[in-house]
Amino acid sequence: MSISIQNISKKYKNVQALQNITFEVQEGELFGLIGPDGAGKTTLFRLLTTLLVPNEGNATVADYNILKHIKEIRNSVGYMPGKFSLYQDLTIAENLTFFATIFGTTIEENYDLIEDIYVQIEPFKNRRAGALSGGMKQKLALCCALIHKPKVLFLDEPTTGVDPVSRKEFWEMLKRLKQKGITILVSTPYMDEASLCDRIALIQKGKILKIDSPDAIVEAYEKTIYEVATNQMHNLILDLKEFPSQYSVFAFGEFMHYIDKNDSFDMDVLRTFLHDKGHQNISIQKATATIEDVFMDL
Amino acid sequence: MENAQEKIIIVENLTKQFDHFTAVKGISFHVNKGEIFGFLGANGAGKTTAMKMLIGISNSTGGTANVAGFDVHTQSEEVKQNIGYMSQKFSMYDDLTVQENITFFGGIYGLSRKQIKTKTEELIAELQLGNIAKTKVGDLPLGWKQKLAFSVALLHEPKIVFLDEPTGGVDPITRRQFWELIYAEAHKGTTIFVTTHYMDEAEYCNRVSIMVDGVIEALDTPKKLKEQFQVNSMNEVFLKLARNIE
Numbered sequence: 025m026s027i028s029i030q031n032i033s034k035k036y037k038n039v040q041a042l043q044n045i046t047f048e049v050q051e052g053e054l055f056g057l058i059g060p061d062g063a064g065k066t067t068l069f070r071l072l073t074t075l076l077v078p079n080e081g082n083a084t085v086a087d088y089n090i091l092k093h094i095k096e097i098r099n100s101v102g103y104m105p106g107k108f109s110l111y112q113d114l115t116i117a118e119n120l121t122f123f124a125t126i127f128g129t130t131i132e133e134n135y136d137l138i139e140d141i142y143v144q145i146e147p148f149k150n151r152r153a154g155a156l157s158g159g160m161k162q163k164l165a166l167c168c169a170l171i172h173k174p175k176v177l178f179l180d181e182p183t184t185g186v187d188p189v190s191r192k193e194f195w196e197m198l199k200r201l202k203q204k205g206i207t208i209l210v211s212t213p214y215m216d217e218a219s220l221c222d223r224i225a226l227i228q229k230g231k232i233l234k235i236d237s238p239d240a241i242v243e244a245y246e247k248t249i250y251e252v253a254t255n256q257m258h259n260l261i262l263d264l265k266e267f268p269s270q271y272s273v274f275a276f277g278e279f280m281h282y283i284d285k286n287d288s289f290d291m292d293v294l295r296t297f298l299h300d301k302g303h304q305n306i307s308i309q310k311a312t313a314t315i316e317d318v319f320m321d322l
Numbered sequence: 323m324e325n326a327q328e329k330i331i332i333v334e335n336l337t338k339q340f341d342h343f344t345a346v347k348g349i350s351f352h353v354n355k356g357e358i359f360g361f362l363g364a365n366g367a368g369k370t371t372a373m374k375m376l377i378g379i380s381n382s383t384g385g386t387a388n389v390a391g392f393d394v395h396t397q398s399e400e401v402k403q404n405i406g407y408m409s410q411k412f413s414m415y416d417d418l419t420v421q422e423n424i425t426f427f428g429g430i431y432g433l434s435r436k437q438i439k440t441k442t443e444e445l446i447a448e449l450q451l452g453n454i455a456k457t458k459v460g461d462l463p464l465g466w467k468q469k470l471a472f473s474v475a476l477l478h479e480p481k482i483v484f485l486d487e488p489t490g491g492v493d494p495i496t497r498r499q500f501w502e503l504i505y506a507e508a509h510k511g512t513t514i515f516v517t518t519h520y521m522d523e524a525e526y527c528n529r530v531s532i533m534v535d536g537v538i539e540a541l542d543t544p545k546k547l548k549e550q551f552q553v554n555s556m557n558e559v560f561l562k563l564a565r566n567i568e
Contacts, residue, residue, distance in 0.1 A: 059493075060492060060493025060494070061463070061464040061493065062463045062464060157366030159364070159365040160366075181491065184490055185410070185487060185490050185491075185519065186365060187363070187364040187365050187367075187519050187560075189560070189564045191519075213491045213493070214520075215494060228493075257526075258505050258508075258509070261502065274494075274498055275498050275526065276522060277521070277556070278525045278545075319494055320495050
């Protein structure tokens with residue numbers, strides 16, 4: 025087992041950041057922590073990387089105990105914090121050399137691990153880190169977290185604020201790292217990234233709500249979702265909320281996702297209701313649930 | 323949108339050149355009054371630079387822009403008085419309470435004491451912040467902060483509000499509530515200029531522009547963009563346009 029967490033709780037002054045968290049991550053697994061800001065994701069990362077001590081519970085990372093084997097853990101893991109934490113005044117090359125030296129290695133020694141990523145930022149290697157775009161900063165941070173060939177990689181919201189193209193590239197990099205046997209624990213607020221993980225934990229307000237493969241989580245969702253669109257999307261959400269048997273209404277891109285309280289829901293009744301409210305070009309059809317649907321219904 | 327053709331932002335050939343590279347390469351577009359205009363692009367495509375010129379805090383090196391009836395170059399103070407701005411990075415003072423922040427920004431925007439008092443009461447009722455009016459903003463969840471920041475950006479009833487990634491990292495439900503606030507404001511006739519990396523949010527805009535490498539590569543309604551690129555989602559439109567810029 026690469027990461028094993030048992031009954032971990034962590035409290036700051038008045039805030040219960042984590043409440044009795046237990047789960048395991050297998051070796052070579054790409055495991056996602058999916059949850060919004062304030063869910064407790066960063067606290068969990070800081071506990072597992074020995075930067076914080078839990079109030080209760082224990083955990084092992086790469087077979088080392090987070091309370092006892094602090095040095096060993098720090099040598100065996102790579103950690104990319106959510107906030108860009110490299111030296112802004114050092115260049116790309118200097119940052120990387122710095123981290124390699126700290127861990128008693130060289131860029132050459134583990135170059136195969138970072139090559140894919142490094143070649144993308146190498147043309148700018150003499151540029152200071154502070155002057156890089158978001159996407160490049162993130163690639164550099166990943167290189168620095170990998171340079172000592174860690175067994176376990178912790179990535180705290182690596183794609184927040186990153187555009188869809190760079191996000192896609194980033195996840196392709198993660199897949200390749202996984203193939204090299206590195207265990208990855210990654211957190212994200214983007215629900216669409218959940219489907220790219222082997223398994224995910226949905227986390228909110230310090231508690232784990234569900235753990236399973238993304239497909240299994242979606243399949244286990246029992247409610248029927250209807251996607252609704254009309255010619256007046258702005259009013260549609262307000263009007264759908266007034267439909268007597270509505271359970272929930274959420275905007276989903278070009279559609280509204282509508283769930284009804286009753287199994288006997290009749291699309292035509294809703295259609296008439298919307299028509300009477302002045303909507304035209306009404307389309308209502310069954311939709312496939314996504315992780316985001318499941319998450320919002322927890 | 324109905325009296326559609328009143329243009330509230332007119333940008334012509336706007337350019338920003340830094341020492342060694344041109345961040346914004348002569349972009350031209352307009353935004354209609356009351357429109358929700360999505361300003362998309364990859365990291366490093368020039369969005370932030372363009373936006374800074376539009377809100378009057380960075381000078382262009384070429385071209386013109388008129389925002390809310392004022393020239394951004396020669397009348398940047400008037401521009402600032404007529405717009406609201408909110409970004410994910412800076413919204414409010416963490417060490418001040420909700421009420422103190424509203425009072426502070428009301429003062430900055432030149433509202434009278436009486437106006438501030440009325441506005442504060444309105445806002446707290448509207449956002450249902452009664453219980454936390456005396457809580458420090460730093461202790462609020464991100465989603466609440468963002469909703470509050472949006473309302474604060476509207477205190478002086480600007481004609482246009484610029485939102486720079488207002489929903490980054492926010493949970494899915496709060497993110498949607500935030501868009502309901504945007505809709506409601508747009509219905510009142512306020513123009514919304516918004517950047518986002520969530521492509522489902524691009525669908526909520528009346529029109530969307532996509533910047534690639536300093537130029538606007540596409541600009542249209544989400545529906546027409548999807549037709550033009552023959553794909554089913556804005557995400558695919560974006561991926562087709564913006565691959566590998568860095």
